[in-house]
Amino acid sequence: MAVRNNNDRSPDMAELQIEGLTVEVEGQEILHGLELVVARGETHALMGPNGSGKSTLAYAIAGHPAYEVTAGHVRIDGTDITELTPDERAQLGLFLAMQYPTEIPGVSLTNFLRTSLNALRDEDVPVRTFMKELRAQFDVLDMDPAFMQRNVNEGFSGGEKKRFEILQMALLRPRYAILDETDSGLDIDALRVVSEGVNRLRGPDMGVLLITHYTRILRYITPDRVHVMFAGRIVESGGPELAEELEAHGYERLRVHS
């Protein structure tokens, strides 16, 4: 597939770049010319009040059909993905851990993961190799292997769904991962397991955009940058200390100067 061939990208373009992104949902503009750059190897936290458009941004980056980009661009390592289908974006190394993962009755978890892995690696991964990798990931994320017999997300508890999103990320090894409130709904142990899972994958080869409401997860996963979103725009960016400040003072002062 042509989109996989990305050898001509220059190293300084190793980033997820969002430029002037305007997004409409059901005819209503939610994002208004949003700007954000996440370099590969970095972890950025995105915070902001309910309804400010964080999930909208995540979905628009991943190519969700209900989110229509009316202006601006999203680029991965210099390649404009704004017009690409979700699978083509995934081929370029994008991964979205969803806030509300979809249940898919009748599609088995193993069939789903194997089809996905085969598509992304563009090869027929032998069943034994696949099962070995899968078992290893179940182990790392402390998930009961009994889940392998189940259908994708069907009947999973909220926390189990989140854990499974991270398991997918670990298996598929994306270049850029957007984690939309993966920490919400996790118990203390799960939060630690999931954070360790993310930390294990962090490194020069992966950029992370971590959407969260809580500084709790940021104690496990230290971000390089913190951004604050308000009414469809990034209104403030800073270092890890910005998260602490928000925790202490809330979003109230943003309402004043926005």
Add this chain to the structure above:
Amino acid sequence: MKVTELTERDVVALSEQRGEPDWLRDRRQEAFKAYCDLEWPTRRTEEWRYTDPKRFDLDRPVLHGDAGDAPITRGIVRALGGDVAGSVRMTDNTVGQPQLTVEAAAAGVIIGDLATAAVTHEAVVREHLGAVVGTSTKFDALSLAAHTPGLFVYVPPEAVLDRPLAVTVQVTRPGLVLPRILVVVDRFAEAAIYIDHVGDAEATVIETVEVALGAHAKASIVSTQDWGDHIDHVGAHRVVVGQSAEVAHLEATLGGRTVYLRPDCGLDEPGGRASLYGVYVGSGEQQIEHRSLIHHNASKTTSESMYKGALQGRSRATWFGNIRIEPHAKATSSDETNRNLILTDGAHADSIPFLEIQCSDVVQCGHHSSVGQVDELQLFYLTSRGIPRAEAVRMLVFGFFAEVTDRIDLPGVTETLLAEIEHEIRSGVLSTTDPRRTRRTAVVAERGG
């Protein structure tokens, strides 16, 4: 000979030619009288509102003479590769040489020509032939009067078969053919019977399958409509369930130009249970109708019905499910479900649940019905993991059918059906373009201009 010009003399001649006993000839003649008194259905007939009876060409000559010879390329029986308790092929107007394992033969299992069985097993054939499916519609009466070939399948009391009995109904020549099958699974017997419908020709098939279950019998009946594109098939497939007997009945309609089936079930004795399943895939110009009556005619009877279909191309499907509970049938449970997936814009499905509850003492009675498209959120989830849209659609279609196929635990059935469904879906023209893309292009063009 044409059925539209059928005379009593033709019916008698047919019976004599086949060497049938007098009682069977008389039964054909009575059916012929009923046939004469009935009108051909039209589009205005309630039962034919969704399928035009004109699609069944009655002017085609009734097939006679030697059967054609053609290899069988589809169906579950073929996939089993001979691992059966017994088998027989009905090709065009003839019944081939039946095969039975030594054990099945020793157990008293019969599989063979109906005319012969009418002599050798007169009592049981006489009791059930025309009793399960009578002469109340024009097609039913025609079948009893003029059927040929005829087949009798018998599983005697307490016989338990661990492998299926396989019947292949094959059509190889253009014309009209009237196959009729009587299956009797006697008290305390257990068996699975597969009936594959295969072959292709410009042919009209008017078929009756009667299944009678004795008390405490357990039977699985699997009928696949695996025809090529030129067959028009109208059939009554009816099961009557004896006291505390249990039937699982599956209709798999994948091929044919027109298939109009009545997969009915009569729960005539207390404690009878029926699981009625269906899967269908329509492609091209195919027209499919499943119209079933689940008749709770005794107390403590239970039925569960689940039909699922996927439609593509310009195909149309109708499901009409009637649950009738008689006033004397107390403490019954029934539930029916029909779900349709429309895969392309030109396809269409009608789903009509119907309840006739004449008894207030009902444990449970429910119905569920829907016509929808592949879920865009599920598609997004799968494609966001790198799975191409067309592949993701196929996975969701399989997932959709899994709800039915997961309930079937019979050798060869699920694998074969899923493979054939996959083949149908792959060969169909799927609208696999992301709907957003066309919209997006329009937006860009607007801005550019």
